[in-house]
Every structure is written in C-alpha cells, then in structure tokens.
Amino acid sequence: MKFLALTAGEPAGIGPDLCIQWASRPRRHDVVVLADREALLERARLMQVPLRIVNYEPGTPAVRQPGELTVLHLAQARPAQAGIPDPANAQYVLSLLDRAIAGCRSGEFSALVTAPLHKGIINDAGIAFTGHTEYLAAATATPHVVMMLVGGGLRVALATTHLPLRAVADAITADSLTRTLDILHQSLRTQFDIAQPHILVAGLNPHAGESGHLGDEELRIIGPVLDRLRARGMHLSGPLPADTLFQPALLANADCVLAMYHDQGLPVLKYASFGSGVNITLGLPFIRTSVDHGTAFDLAGSGRALTGSLDAAIDLAAQLGAGHG
Numbered sequence: 001m002k003f004l005a006l007t008a009g010e011p012a013g014i015g016p017d018l019c020i021q022w023a024s025r026p027r028r029h030d031v032v033v034l035a036d037r038e039a040l041l042e043r044a045r046l047m048q049v050p051l052r053i054v055n056y057e058p059g060t061p062a063v064r065q066p067g068e069l070t071v072l073h074l075a076q077a078r079p080a081q082a083g084i085p086d087p088a089n090a091q092y093v094l095s096l097l098d099r100a101i102a103g104c105r106s107g108e109f110s111a112l113v114t115a116p117l118h119k120g121i122i123n124d125a126g127i128a129f130t131g132h133t134e135y136l137a138a139a140t141a142t143p144h145v146v147m148m149l150v151g152g153g154l155r156v157a158l159a160t161t162h163l164p165l166r167a168v169a170d171a172i173t174a175d176s177l178t179r180t181l182d183i184l185h186q187s188l189r190t191q192f193d194i195a196q197p198h199i200l201v202a203g204l205n206p207h208a209g210e211s212g213h214l215g216d217e218e219l220r221i222i223g224p225v226l227d228r229l230r231a232r233g234m235h236l237s238g239p240l241p242a243d244t245l246f247q248p249a250l251l252a253n254a255d256c257v258l259a260m261y262h263d264q265g266l267p268v269l270k271y272a273s274f275g276s277g278v279n280i281t282l283g284l285p286f287i288r289t290s291v292d293h294g295t296a297f298d299l300a301g302s303g304r305a306l307t308g309s310l311d312a313a314i315d316l317a318a319q320l321g322a323g324h325g
Contacts, residue, residue, distance in 0.1 A: 005109040007096040008035035011080035013295025014305040015115030016043045021307050023069040029318040030062035034096045037073040047303040082301030090125035101139050104286035111287035111321030113313050116295045131162045144179040145283040151273025155256040156265040157184050168261045177225045187282040197255040201238030204260045208241045276308040278316050287321045289313040
C-alpha cells in the first residue's frame with residue numbers, strides 16, 4: 001500500500017496543529033505525517049488534544065482511529081515554541097521536504113501535501129529559499145513548473161510566482177509563457193480530465209496595455225504567444241484586462257485563468273475560497289498540493305486553526321495521485 005506524504009512544515013506555526021486536528025477525525029485516506037514525533041506530542045498537550053502516534057513502517061496499514069497519527073519521525077534541531085520561529089530549525093523543515101520528495105520519486109508515496117512553512121525564517125538561517133514551488137522544481141531538476149490554486153469554483157494559475165513586482169515584467173518572456181501554457185493545458189487535460197481546456201489569459205498592464213499606451217508586453221509577448229498556441233489547437237482567450245477578467249459571464253465558459261503575477265490572480269481566488277483553497281504545483285514528476293495559507297504564528301497551539309484547506313489539499317492529492325503515473 002502507498003501512503004500520501006504530509007509534511008508538517010514550520011514547527012512554530014500551525015502546521016503541527018493542522019496535522020493533530022486532522023488526526024482527531026475519521027479519515028478517508030492513508031496519510032503519513034513527516035514531523036518530529038515528540039514535537040507533535042508536545043503540541044497536542046498544549047492544545048489539550050489526545051494524540052497517539054504510530055511509527056511509520058513502509059508497507060504497514062495506516063492508522064484509522066480518531067486521535068491516531070502515522071508519523072515518519074525526523075528530529076528538530078531544537079524544541080519549537082508555538083508562535084516563536086527559530087532559524088535553527090530551518091534545515092529540519094527542508095529535511096521534511098527532502099524525505100517526502102525522495103519517497104514520491106521512488107514510488108513509496110502516492111503524492112505530497114505540504115503544510116505551511118515560513119520563507120523568511122529559512123532565509124534568516126542563511127539558506128536561499130523563495131518557496132515550496134521553486135524548491136520542489138530545483139530538487140527534482142524540473143526546468144519549469146506552474147503554480148495553480150483551486151477553490152471557490154475557480155482555477156487560477158500563475159505565469160510568475162514569488163518575485164518582487166519590479167522583476168515581473170522581465171520574467172515574462174515568450175519562452176517562459178509558452179512553457180507555462182503548455183504545462184497548464186496538458187495538466188488540465190490529464191489530471192482534471194478536461195478534453196479541451198478553455199484558458200483565460202490576463203494581460204500584464206492595466207487595461208491589457210490599452211493598445212500599447214500603458215505598456216507593450218501584450219503586443220510584443222503575450223498576444224503573439226497566444227496566437228501561436230491557438231494555431232496549435234489550444235483554446236485561449238486574451239490577453240484580457242485583469243480588472244474585468246474575473247466576472248461570472250467570462251468565468252462561466254472557462255476552465256482556468258492564467259494571471260501574470262502572484263497578486264494579480266490570487267487575491268480574487270482567496271477571497272472566493274480562503275480556508276478551503278488548494279495550491280497545486282503542475283509539471284513535477286509527482287502530485288503535490290498544499291494549503292492556501294501561511295504559518296499563522298498567532299494561532300499556533302491555540303486549537304483555533306481551521307483545517308478546511310488541509311482537508312481539501314489531502315482530498316485533491318489523493319484524487320489526483322490515484323490516477324497519476
């Protein structure tokens with residue numbers, strides 16, 4: 001049998017809380033949590049939630065009873081205090097990912113779900129890190145991946161991910177945009193069973209450049225790429241003004257939106273689905289989903305963190321992982 005791997009993320013954040021709260025309910029999927037065993041038990045005591053940990057052994061059945069959790073133990077560098085991140089544990093956080101990646105690539109795990117980590121804390125430890133998406137791509141030598149969020153009846157993918165706004169325009173090239181749309185189109189077909197996906201593509205500039213008066217990326221790069229891909233048979237609309245793109249009349253006949261940068265598309269999706277959205281990394285050699293929120297240090301250990309996004313991420317990973325390969 002194969003387990004779905006769930007990394008517990010930043011140990012001072014709500015990732016451990018989410019794993020513990022998820023364990024308290026009946027399960028539909030076989031999940032192994034990658035975390036420090038003693039840290040999970042300590043957090044459960046703080047939350048006043050009963051928890052029994054079963055050590056992970058490949059090939060053994062998953063625990064099914066509420067209050068039980070199958071755990072693959074990796075030790076933290078230092079004990080974590082809820083709400084107070086420690087850069088000394090940055091390498092531990094990455095070791096969870098490394099072990100999960102190895103298990104997914106070997107076929108030990110069916111898919112990967114990630115609880116939130118904190119990019120700033122990892123960078124404070126002297127480790128260059130821009131996010132899960134980029135780390136997974138580098139670790140698997142995948143030349144191009146696509147970040148897509150699902151929720152609230154929407155699918156929103158990104159042409160660029162975690163970049164300063166001043167760097168976005170330079171990062172949108174004909175080659176990069178073509179590869180993004182190729183991966184997005186193929187993933188919608190193979191993972192989501194959409195025979196002929198219709199993708200709405202946003203422009204970069206206000207009013208999609210206003211015919212070149214507010215920026216010419218739409219005329220020089222985005223429009224020509226879309227024309228070439230339409231000639232190959234893709235169903236693409238755009239470049240469209242982002243301020244009017246997310247309207248019901250347009251979305252009703254579309255399968256996905258491609259936004260040019262992080263804060264162009266994700267505020268809309270998170271408004272529609274926050275707490276139940278799922279982040280998916282397309283283009284990897286395995287299925288990876290994640291929660292749509294951060295570490296919420298102010299909630300860590302309180303028992304008040306909501307598990308809706310983790311539930312949805314696990315459900316989607318299990319669904320996609322069952323048909324992957």
